[in-house]
Amino acid sequence: xxxxxxxxxxxxEDRRSNxxxxxxxGLGGGGRRGKGLGxxxxxxxLVAGWIFNINPMTILGALSGAxxxxxxxxxxxxxxxxxxxxxxxxxxxxxxGGTEDVWGQVFQQGGSPxxxxxLVLFRGSTPxxxxxxxxxxxxxxxxxxxxxxxxxxxxxxxxxxxxxxxDFAQAYVIAHEVGHHVQNLLGITDKVDGMRGRISQREQxxxxxxxxxxxxxxxxxxxxxxxxxxxxxxxxxxxxALNAAAAxxxxxxxxxxxxxxxxxxxxxxxxxxxxxxxxxxxxxxxxPSCDTFNARNL
Numbered sequence: 001x002x003x004x005x006x007x008x009x010x011x012x013e014d015r016r017s018n019x020x021x022x023x024x025x026g027l028g029g030g031g032r033r034g035k036g037l038g039x040x041x042x043x044x045x046l047v048a049g050w051i052f053n054i055n056p057m058t059i060l061g062a063l064s065g066a067x068x069x070x071x072x073x074x075x076x077x078x079x080x081x082x083x084x085x086x087x088x089x090x091x092x093x094x095x096x097g098g099t100e101d102v103w104g105q106v107f108q109q110g111g112s113p114x115x116x117x118x119l120v121l122f123r124g125s126t127p128x129x130x131x132x133x134x135x136x137x138x139x140x141x142x143x144x145x146x147x148x149x150x151x152x153x154x155x156x157x158x159x160x161x162x163x164x165x166x167d168f169a170q171a172y173v174i175a176h177e178v179g180h181h182v183q184n185l186l187g188i189t190d191k192v193d194g195m196r197g198r199i200s201q202r203e204q205x206x207x208x209x210x211x212x213x214x215x216x217x218x219x220x221x222x223x224x225x226x227x228x229x230x231x232x233x234x235x236x237x238x239x240x241a242l243n244a245a246a247a248x249x250x251x252x253x254x255x256x257x258x259x260x261x262x263x264x265x266x267x268x269x270x271x272x273x274x275x276x277x278x279x280x281x282x283x284x285x286x287x288p289s290c291d292t293f294n295a296r297n298l
Contacts, residue, residue, distance in 0.1 A: 001168040002232050008093035009100055013147075014084045015122040088152055089121060095171045096148075098232070099178040102225040106287065107185075117141070117181040119148045119174070139173055141180035143189055148177040164247040166240030168233070172219055172278070173244070179218030183211065188293075202264050209250075210292040212268040213277040216245060217290035220281020228285075238282065245278050246271035273298050 084090060096119050107114035120126060125134045129144030135151035142149065154173070159165040183189045192207050199207075223241070227233050246252060249271025251261045268274065277298075281290055292298060 001166075001171060001234055001237050002230070003091060003094040003098075003167070003171070006094045006230055006232070007097040007101070008083070008090060009096035009116070009119070010083065010093075011096060011100070011116050011118045012084060012089070012093045013118055013120045014089060015120055015126050016089075018122075018126075084121065088155075091167065091170070092119065092121065092150065092152075092174065095174045096178070098226045098230065099175055099222050101229065102222050103178070103182055105225070106221070110287075115146070115185060117146050117148055117178060119150065122149060122151055123153075124151070139177050141177045141184075143180075143184045146181060146184065148174070148181065150174070150177075158244065158247070162244075162247040164240075164244040166237070166244075168237035169240040169244035172223075172241040175219035175222040176215050178222070179215035180211075182218050183215065188214070205265060205267050208267040209269045209273075209298065210295075213273055213298060214290050214292040216269075216274050217277040217281035217292065218287075220278040220283075221285050221287065221290065223282050224285035241278060242275045245274035249274050269298065 084093060100114070100116050104114040104116075120128075120133075122133065123135070125132050126149065127133070128142045128147065128149060130142040133140065133142070133149045135153055138154050138157075139148065139150045141147070150173075155170050158169060158173075180189070188211070192211050195207060196204060219241075223233070223238075248268065250266040250268050251263075251270045254261050254265075269277070277290070277292065284290075
């Protein structure tokens with residue numbers, strides 16, 4: 001992936017020099033993030049299940065707010081340094097800058113301004129408006145403060161545990177979480193959250209799948225337009241993203257962790273679905289093409 005000469009976002013908060021600054025607050029309570037999962041949560045649950053011999057679905061239930069996790073949302077801020085100077089920090093800032101350029105143009109064409117999200121780099125744990133963010137959750141987006149949170153150790157998990165290496169696979173993760181920010185700005189997140197408690201768990205899971213697949217499609221839109229404007233793609237890049245999408249499909253993770261697939265418990269979509277919706281956004285570059293909520297066949 002060609003990223004070195006691209007514009008770097010100034011919306012990065014580097015909290016890595018302040019590890020563990022978030023205390024021990026949980027992800028339930030009043031934090032909206034306790035209602036959902038980041039792209040890495042299901043992958044981290046799988047790895048944790050391997051290490052501690054715990055059913056990953058139990059871990060997922062806790063991280064999604066379905067278990068006994070409780071505690072008040074953490075709203076205090078953590079000290080942040082200036083623009084990251086290390087290579088990985090600059091890579092993240094470059095990818096974020098690309099998402100800003102793409103979505104700024106898309107929103108402008110739609111007649112609305114695009115409010116940029118901030119991206120927080122942290123180690124271990126950090127306070128968020130949705131509770132204490134922890135490395136074990138993987139990357140996630142918090143609607144409460146409109147920030148994306150990433151502990152870069154997740155990229156090692158992708159490479160070593162999930163078999164999903166490559167810089168474009170890493171960029172896909174960021175673009176997916178920014179996709180959740182776009183959903184928040186468009187009011188999609190609120191509509192989905194408003195259904196919770198009024199529908200069955202099976203129906204909630206089905207809505208979550210559609211939300212996550214749309215974020216995958218939005219990541220594809222970023223790649224489509226960034227390629228047209230900056231020619232970021234190199235041979236093998238798209239395969240890296242598709243491989244990452246496949247590695248974190250619900251069916252692939254369940255098959256590895258428990259030897260069987262339970263479709264009613266899916267929250268992110270199958271490997272094939274995640275690949276296909278990312279590819280849909282990549283090919284079309286169009287928001288209407290990413291309407292997973294009205295799609296008959298996911």
